[in-house]
């Protein structure tokens with residue numbers, strides 16, 4: 623994030639800059655107006671629906687997509703109709719935390735941990751975890767999202783990594799795995815507020831999260847590594863998210879931490895103390911003995 627203020631944020635994605643609405647930027651921007659005007663794309667909200675509706679106004683020279691890199695993982699960025707750019711950079715704290723836990727697990731157990739990534743979208747968490755040595759099962763309801771994850775796998779040259787890509791409803795998949803007696807050492811989930819499975823199955827976070835978490839707990843192996851849950855754009859407090867995970871995982875020992883993940887301004891741009899904008903709530907449970 624380059625700058626923020628007046629209900630917007632200015633961000634750089636690879637070589638391009640974008641202005642997106644950000645209701646939490648309750649302060650004045652620090653850069654000149656021209657820095658904002660010169661951005662390669664602006665997301666303009668529509669009058670009636672400032673939370674969801676709107677369209678991109680993009681410079682003609684902007685390509686349809688372009689490549690970016692985080693550590694060893696290469697992936698495509700592109701402006702999407704959901705306001706985002708095809709991935710969630712604030713989740714990089716989770717990618718790094720998971721990689722560290724995966725490496726610790728391999729040292730202790732001398733085998734690759736099996737990780738389930740639910741609502742896995744464009745797959746950066748899957749690819750980063752596979753690159754750290756895990757076996758991945760990547761679940762998303764959308765064929766288009768799974769195709770994007772495939773393309774990102776090819777860009778990252780991870781075609782031979784042990785990743786299963788499955789287009790399926792997350793809750794249905796988890797319930798089927800339980801019936802089949804399957805288990806996982808780690809689970810990552812980034813559920814939307816509302817979504818649909820490929821056969822029209824309805825996902826509603828407030829209604830379905832408790833049973834999904836309880837199923838996830840039952841799916842854990844007896845050497846459980848972690849559960850990482852991220853929740854965006856929902857009227858929930860972090861106290862409730864923490865308690866929801868504790869409800870399923872507190873009897874398993876381990877350590878549960880929770881908080882917000884945030885975007886932070888690049889302080890080299892304005893040379894002032896960077897401001898942060900919370901993007902999502904998270905809870906991370908880790909079963910590794912410390």
Ligand SMILES: C[S@@+](CC[C@H](N)C(=O)[O-])C[C@H]1O[C@@H](n2cnc3c(N)ncnc32)[C@H](O)[C@@H]1O
Pocket residue numbers: 710740741742743744761762763764767790791792793812813814815816817818819823824825854855
């Ligand atoms: C990564 S989550 C969205 C998180 C994002 N941070 C947000 O709230 O905007 C979105 C992904 O969940 C997938 N999805 C939605 N409903 C689903 C369901 N019932 N089962 C599996 N995946 C689903 C979508 O296809 C999409 O790729």
